[in-house]
Amino acid sequence: MxxxxxxxxxxxxxxxxxxxxxxxxxxxxxxxxxxxxxxxxxxxxxxxxxxxxxxxxxxxxxxxxxxxxxxxxxxxxxxxxxxxxxxxxxxxxxxxxxxxxxxxxxxxxxxxxxxxxxxxxIPFDLLAPIAADASRKTPCTFMVIQTDGRILYDPDPEEVGRETLDDALYKEFPEILAIARQAAGNRTGYGTYSFYSTGLGKIINKETFWTTIGLHETEWRVMVIGEV
CATH class of the missing domain: 3.30.450.20 (PAS domain)
Structure with missing residues (x-):
C-alpha cells in the first residue's frame, strides 16, 4: 500500500x-x-x-x-x-x-x-486491489483509516467514509471507539472488539493489528483484522 x-x-x-x-x-x-x-x-x-x-x-x-x-x-x-x-x-x-x-x-x-x-x-480505488490480493493469501481482511478515525478503505463499501469516533453505528461497540482512539496516537498496535461480519451480518469477535503508511506527515492506519 x-x-x-x-x-x-x-x-x-x-x-x-x-x-x-x-x-x-x-x-x-x-x-x-x-x-x-x-x-x-x-x-x-x-x-x-x-x-x-x-x-x-x-x-x-x-x-x-x-x-x-x-x-x-x-x-x-x-x-x-x-x-x-x-x-x-x-x-x-x-x-x-x-x-x-x-x-x-x-x-x-x-x-x-x-x-x-x-x-x-479515491483511496478506496487505490487500495482495494492491493487489499483483495493480500486477503486471498490470508484469512484476514484489511481496513485503512485516517488518524481521526474516518474510514478510507474497508471490504464492505458501506463502511467507507464513516467516522468511527462520531458515527452512531459504532457507539454500540465501545471497543471499536477505544481502538480508534488508541490508533489515533499510536503508529502500531493491537486490540480486540466485537462487530458485525462483513455485510453487516451477525456480530462476531475480531482482533486487529495495525501499522502506518503515509506521506508528508499525514498518516493512515492500516488495520489487519481477523476473527477470534
Whole structure:
C-alpha cells in the first residue's frame, strides 16, 4: 500500500518538476498533467492552480470545467501558505465526490514558486486491489483509516467514509471507539472488539493489528483484522 501511495506522490512530484519549465497552463502543461492521470486508475483529476488558488490547467477532459475556478479547500489554502508537499484528508471535491489530494509546489528555475499541482484520487480505488490480493493469501481482511478515525478503505463499501469516533453505528461497540482512539496516537498496535461480519451480518469477535503508511506527515492506519 505504501508503494502505491508513494507511486502517486512520485508522479505528482515529477509533474511539478516539469511544470517548472512549461508553466502552469498551455499545451505543454496539459501534456505533463496527463502523465499522473495515467499513473493509476484511482486518479480522478490532476490540476494546476496559481498562488491565488485559481485553476490554470486540468486533466482529463471532464476536469476542464474547473478552469478559472478559485479553490478554497483547506488543502489548497495550506499548500499555498506553506508551499510544501502535502497529502490531504478525505474531503468533498469542487466537481463532486470525495477524494484525497497530493499537492506539490511548482518552482521555476530561478527558485520562485508559481503555483501547485494537485492529484486527486479515491483511496478506496487505490487500495482495494492491493487489499483483495493480500486477503486471498490470508484469512484476514484489511481496513485503512485516517488518524481521526474516518474510514478510507474497508471490504464492505458501506463502511467507507464513516467516522468511527462520531458515527452512531459504532457507539454500540465501545471497543471499536477505544481502538480508534488508541490508533489515533499510536503508529502500531493491537486490540480486540466485537462487530458485525462483513455485510453487516451477525456480530462476531475480531482482533486487529495495525501499522502506518503515509506521506508528508499525514498518516493512515492500516488495520489487519481477523476473527477470534
Amino acid at each position: 505504501q508503494v502505491a501511495l508513494s507511486g502517486l506522490d512520485r508522479a505528482t512530484a515529477d509533474a511539478a518538476d516539469a511544470l517548472g519549465t512549461t508553466g502552469l497552463s498551455g499545451p505543454g502543461a496539459e501534456t505533463v498533467l496527463r502523465r499522473p492521470v495515467a499513473a493509476d486508475p484511482s486518479v480522478l483529476t490532476v490540476i494546476t492552480f496559481d498562488l491565488d488558488g485559481v485553476v490554470r490547467a486540468a486533466e482529463p477532459e471532464e476536469a476542464k470545467v474547473l478552469l478559472g475556478q478559485r479553490l478554497g479547500d483547506q488543502a489548497v489554502l495550506q499548500a499555498i501558505a506553506t508551499r510544501q508537499p502535502l497529502l490531504s484528508d478525505l474531503f468533498p471535491l469542487a466537481q463532486g465526490g470525495d477524494a484525497v489530494v497530493i499537492i506539490h509546489p511548482v518552482v521555476r528555475g530561478d527558485g520562485a514558486a508559481t503555483g501547485m499541482v494537485s492529484t486527486a484520487f
